[in-house]
Amino acid sequence: MFYGQNAARSGVGSLPALSANLAGMSSVWYHGFMLDYRFIVDNLDAVKKNIASRYMKADADAVCALFKKRTAVATAIQNLQQRRNANALAMKGKLEPDARGELVGEGKRLKDEIAAAESGLSALEEELETEARRIPNMAHPDAPVGREDKDNLEVKRSGSPTVFDFEFSDHVKLGQDLDIIDFDSATKVSGTKFYYLKNEGVFLELALTRYALDILQKKGFTPFITPDIAREEILEGIGFNPRGEESNVYTLEGEAACLVGTAEITLGGYHAGAVLEREKLPLRMAGLSHCFRREAGAAGQFSKGLYRVHQFTKLEMFVYCLPEDSGKIHEELRSIEEEIFSGLEIPFRVVDTCTGDLGAPAYRKWDLEAWMPGRNGGEWGEVTSTSNCTDYQARRLNVRYKGEDGKNHFVHMLNGTAIALSRAIIALLENFQQADGSVKIPGALVPYCGFDHIKPKSAA
Numbered sequence: 001m002f003y004g005q006n007a008a009r010s011g012v013g014s015l016p017a018l019s020a021n022l023a024g025m026s027s028v029w030y031h032g033f034m035l036d037y038r039f040i041v042d043n044l045d046a047v048k049k050n051i052a053s054r055y056m057k058a059d060a061d062a063v064c065a066l067f068k069k070r071t072a073v074a075t076a077i078q079n080l081q082q083r084r085n086a087n088a089l090a091m092k093g094k095l096e097p098d099a100r101g102e103l104v105g106e107g108k109r110l111k112d113e114i115a116a117a118e119s120g121l122s123a124l125e126e127e128l129e130t131e132a133r134r135i136p137n138m139a140h141p142d143a144p145v146g147r148e149d150k151d152n153l154e155v156k157r158s159g160s161p162t163v164f165d166f167e168f169s170d171h172v173k174l175g176q177d178l179d180i181i182d183f184d185s186a187t188k189v190s191g192t193k194f195y196y197l198k199n200e201g202v203f204l205e206l207a208l209t210r211y212a213l214d215i216l217q218k219k220g221f222t223p224f225i226t227p228d229i230a231r232e233e234i235l236e237g238i239g240f241n242p243r244g245e246e247s248n249v250y251t252l253e254g255e256a257a258c259l260v261g262t263a264e265i266t267l268g269g270y271h272a273g274a275v276l277e278r279e280k281l282p283l284r285m286a287g288l289s290h291c292f293r294r295e296a297g298a299a300g301q302f303s304k305g306l307y308r309v310h311q312f313t314k315l316e317m318f319v320y321c322l323p324e325d326s327g328k329i330h331e332e333l334r335s336i337e338e339e340i341f342s343g344l345e346i347p348f349r350v351v352d353t354c355t356g357d358l359g360a361p362a363y364r365k366w367d368l369e370a371w372m373p374g375r376n377g378g379e380w381g382e383v384t385s386t387s388n389c390t391d392y393q394a395r396r397l398n399v400r401y402k403g404e405d406g407k408n409h410f411v412h413m414l415n416g417t418a419i420a421l422s423r424a425i426i427a428l429l430e431n432f433q434q435a436d437g438s439v440k441i442p443g444a445l446v447p448y449c450g451f452d453h454i455k456p457k458s459a460a
Contacts, residue, residue, distance in 0.1 A: 036395070037067045037132065050138050053145050053355040058134035066128040073124060077117045084110040133236075137392040139355050140364035146354030149382075152367065153354070158338065159347030161371045161378060166435040170374025171426045172305040175201070177437055178429075179457040181306070193295065193310045195422075200454045204428070204441075205313065205421045207448035209288065212315050212340055212419040219336060221286035221317060226266035228290050232256045234269035237397040239361035239389070250292050263287030264415040267318035272397040275408055281401060282321035282329060286418065289314065305426065307381060312422040319414045320399065323391065326412035330388040333416035334366045337384045340419055343444045346427045347371040349380055362387040370427035383423045386416030 040047050040063050047060045087110060091103045144153040175181025180201030186194040197205055213223055232242045235249065235258055242249045242258050250259040260266055267287045276283065291314050306312075317336065321329050334350065341348050353365040365387040369380035391410035394400070400408040432440045437456040446452050 037063065037128070040064060040132070040135065041067055047135065047138070050355075051135065053139065054136050054358060054360075055147050055356040056134070056136055056360065058136070059131055060135060063128065063131045063135065066124060066131060070121065070124045070128055073117060073121045077114060077121060080110055080114045080117060084114065136358070136360035137363050137390060139358060139362075140388075142352070143358065143364055144352055144354045145356075147356035148354070149351075149357050149367075151354040152351035152357065154349050154351050155366075156338075156350040157347075158342055158349070159345070159371070161347055162373055162431045164373070164433075164435075168373055168430070168433055169437075170305065171372075171429040172374075174374075174429045174433055174437075174439060175305075177456045178439065178454050180204070180454060183305070191310075193308065195306065195309060200449075200451065201425070203449050203451075204425060204445075204454070207445050208419055208421055208424050208428075209313070209315060210448050211343075211445055213286065213288070215336065215340060215343075216284075216286040216315070216317065216418055219284070221284040224263070224267065224285060224287045226260070226263045226287045226289045228260055228292070229257050230260050230265050230269060232258060234272065234397070235260075235265055237272065238265050238268045238393055239359070239396070240265065248293050248295065250294055259292035260289060261291050261293045262314060262415075263289040263291075263316035264318060267316065268393055268413060268415070269397065271320060271399050274399055276320060276399065276401045276411060278322070278401045278403065281411065282319050282325060285318045287316045287318060289316070291420075306422040307375070307426060309422060312420060314420045315418040317386070317414075317416040317418050320394075320411045321414070322401070323409070323412050326388050326390060326414060330364065330366075330386065330414055333386040333414060334368075336418065337366075337368050337386060337416060341368060341370060341383070341427075343442075344424070344428065345442045345444075346424075346431055348383070353385070359387070361389040361392045363390045363392070364388050370423070371431065372426055373430045374426075375430075381423065381426070383420060383427060384417035386414070388412070388414050 040060055044060055044064055051058045051060060084107065087103055087107050091100065091107070144151060146152070169177070172181075172183070175183075178200070180197065180199050182196040182198060183194075186196050217223060229252070232251075233256075235242045240249055240261065241247045242251055249261060252258060264287075266289065267285050270285070271283075291312050293308075293310060295308050295310065317333055319329050319333070338348075338350070348368050348370045351367045351369060353362075353367050358365050365385055367382050368384040370383045372379055372381040375381050390412050393413045394410040399411050399413070401411050403409045428442070429439050432442065434440055434453075439454045441449050441452050441454070
């Protein structure tokens, strides 16, 4: 949820201070909070409207009812504990045997009542957390309201769609003719939606990686190569659903862990349970990782080629920052994505993502879509996105900073794709193909590749 002026603009007010005290919990981090429960209760109509505009299934009324019931039970437990303490204090006095026996009996009854109440409270908290986890982050008031990507709002365009004076090919045919992508062998070995890169294709991917990494390092990002596996509780904290028919995540049998779909998961989990130093914020991280996605239930899941695959490599940006800085940093991440693709001379546009396409953690999301001539005869295709998730993920992962008031507050967390290598290769091959069947390498990549063209093997 956003603080200050942005919350006020949305008409939902500012967040109250958290009433829960997380100190002393047995786990190093706690993902019981998504939106603050008190915020949901105090802004119920706005929360319900936000759920509807995102076309998600969540029951804010149930969260309110459970929260009030939990509060009542917690209060009752406090009263019982006070009575038990008073009873224990009374037993320290000089008492007759009968009176002491009565107090002992009362102490046992109170102990049993407290144990039963605490058991009930635990069940209530579990039910409350389950219901609250379904409630998405509040959306930015300027985010376009809509259900799917066709409702996204174009806000910027760089370059014009590429026009050819010859019969052009899509990246699948180009990859085959250039002998740099092999889908057939990958299908035989691994199944559909896998691929081999070979020959110049290997150097092209490595060149794109180093090109983007160099840009990020100059902008103060710390580079990481992250694990390909994360615990389920980290995925849940970030906002991914690790199980279920609609899950896009590969789970590991017999393990409470999954293959990651993005380095957002591993970078976001890096500081789980930590209290960060205010003076060191923002923390800018760049994570290179393999990404594994089942593409279960995904729109266009049968699209051919590299656009939707089960495994690819991606360089991800991730930032932990102060709440008042997240709007500015979100624009910074977007500008970096634009710089990367402008440098590659690939035509693109930027869209403000509609509410139904945001994803539960995102407050606002920008998508960068590159022109792909071979995609259905010429279409824009998403190549990067950047999301401001405000404190939604930080609450679930318990990532905080110590404020100037001496209290701990939740950081804001943002993510952005610097470059998804498979989709960047689509855009590069299709836009830079030449009449002789070769593909020209953009000038910015030539020093990294060591060659300026990829030629068909029959003409090489």
